[in-house]
Every structure is written in C-alpha cells, then in structure tokens.
Amino acid sequence: NDKDTGWQEFTKFAKDHFEKLKGSQGAGLRFLSESSSSPSLREVKDFVLKTFPQAKWHTWDAISQDNVLQGAQLAFGQPVHTHYAFDKADVVLAVDSDFLALDPQSVSNTKKFSKKRHISGTAGEMNRLYAVESHFSVTGAMADHRLRLQSSRIGSLLAAVAKKLNVTAPGIDALAAKFRGDQKWVDAVARDLEKNKGKSAVVVGARQPAAVHALGHLINQALGNTEAV
Numbered sequence: 001n002d003k004d005t006g007w008q009e010f011t012k013f014a015k016d017h018f019e020k021l022k023g024s025q026g027a028g029l030r031f032l033s034e035s036s037s038s039p040s041l042r043e044v045k046d047f048v049l050k051t052f053p054q055a056k057w058h059t060w061d062a063i064s065q066d067n068v069l070q071g072a073q074l075a076f077g078q079p080v081h082t083h084y085a086f087d088k089a090d091v092v093l094a095v096d097s098d099f100l101a102l103d104p105q106s107v108s109n110t111k112k113f114s115k116k117r118h119i120s121g122t123a124g125e126m127n128r129l130y131a132v133e134s135h136f137s138v139t140g141a142m143a144d145h146r147l148r149l150q151s152s153r154i155g156s157l158l159a160a161v162a163k164k165l166n167v168t169a170p171g172i173d174a175l176a177a178k179f180r181g182d183q184k185w186v187d188a189v190a191r192d193l194e195k196n197k198g199k200s201a202v203v204v205g206a207r208q209p210a211a212v213h214a215l216g217h218l219i220n221q222a223l224g225n226t227e228a229v
Contacts, residue, residue: 018052026052035059035069037081068206071213075221082217086112086127089201089225091192093161094131094139095216096154097205101138130189132157133205147185155212157181158204162215164190167222169215198224 021029029052033041045057069079084099086092086109099109116127131143134151149157159175164186179186193200200223204216220226 026055029055070210074214075217091200098137
C-alpha cells in the first residue's frame with residue numbers, strides 16, 4: 001500500500017544520503033522532534049548524535065510546555081517532567097489543569113484516576129477532586145468541589161493554600177495577600193491536603209506561569225507527595 005511504499009522510498013533515500021553525511025560527521029543535518037521523556041527516544045537521539053556529531057537535534061511543541069519546564073527548573077534545579085500517580089492519590093487539587101482531557105498524558109491520567117473513583121475496600125471511600133479553573137472543563141465536570149476563578153487570580157489562591165500548609169518560599173506571603181475569594185474553600189482544601197500527606201497531589205495546568213508551577217511542586221514536596229524516578 002501507499003504507506004509501505006512511502007517508508008520504502010524513505011529507507012532507500014536515507015541509506016545513501018546518510019552514508020554520504022558520515023564523511024562530514026553530519027554537518028548540515030537537522031532532526032526535529034517534540035519534547036519527550038521517553039527513554040527509547042533518548043537512546044535514538046544519543047545514537048544519532050554519536051554517529052553524526054556535527055548534526056543538530058531540535059525540539060519543538062505545537063502546544064508549549066515552557067511554563068511547566070521552567071517551573072520544574074525553579075523547584076528542582078532542572079527541567080524535569082512530572083508524572084502524577086493518580087492511582088495513589090486520595091485527594092487531588094487541579095489548578096487550572098484539565099488533566100483528564102487536555103493533558104498530554106490524559107489517557108494514562110484517566111486510567112489511574114478512575115481506579116480511585118469507585119467505592120472499594122472496607123472503608124468504602126472514593127478519592128476527592130478539587131478543581132479551580134476559569135472555564136468549564138472535563139476535569140471540572142468530574143470534580144467533587146469546583147471553584148470558578150479568573151486565571152490571573154489562580155496563583156494567589158494557590159499561594160493562600162500554601163500559606164495554610166506552612167509552605168515557605170520567597171514571595172508566597174505577598175502573593176497570598178492578594179487573594180480575594182472564597183477563603184472557606186481555601187481552608188477546606190488545605191485541611192484535606194494536610195490530612196492526606198503522602199497520598200495527595202497538586203496539579204498545575206500548562207497555561208499558568210512558571211512561578212505557579214514551582215509553587216505546586218513546593219506544596220507537593222511539603223506534603224511528602226514527591227519522589228525521584
């Protein structure tokens with residue numbers, strides 16, 4: 001079929017063309033991929049750049065993850081990708097995050113989250129989902145408690161939650177002082193997260209600034225929710 005023919009034509013072209021490029025160590029050769037934490041893709045990249053040391057590997061995403069990676073850089077000192085174990089979280093706070101629909105890992109997230117979304121065990125308790133967002137989303141529709149808030153005010157709400165949890169970092173107090181909203185909602189979320197240390201998660205959406213992502217990471221660390229992999 002046409003698909004097979006296309007690959008056959010590419011293989012024929014690449015075999016001769018790449019063989020010639022070895023003489024110049026790949027000078028002028030460029031590779032373009034989306035950002036990924038896949039070990040397989042990393043091995044491919046390492047092999048390619050070892051074979052063609054003068055080649056360049058470029059990364060580009062149609063939907064930017066810059067805020068996410070910069071937030072991780074601020075919190076951890078390196079732009080790591082975060083993977084959320086929703087199947088281990090009894091309480092989840094989604095901060096402008098539609099992790100059940102628009103997140104790149106939404107299929108995996110939904111599968112893990114659903115494991116905690118039914119009555120099981122002797123206690124008969126489900127997980128609880130809090131969502132704060134500026135517009136309605138799939139995750140917001142699933143939430144047990146949803147708060148509608150302007151996107152520009154969400155950072156101050158998260159700072160208010162962080163202050164309730166005694167999380168300290170430069171600027172938290174000033175940002176929390178700017179919050180004007182449902183303080184009872186903030187208090188309830190903070191209490192629930194406090195009671196579920198080590199089995200909760202704060203998830204920040206990609207549209208929020210890097211500082212808000214960093215704040216989410218700090219809260220998860222303070223609650224004992226994080227581990228390096």
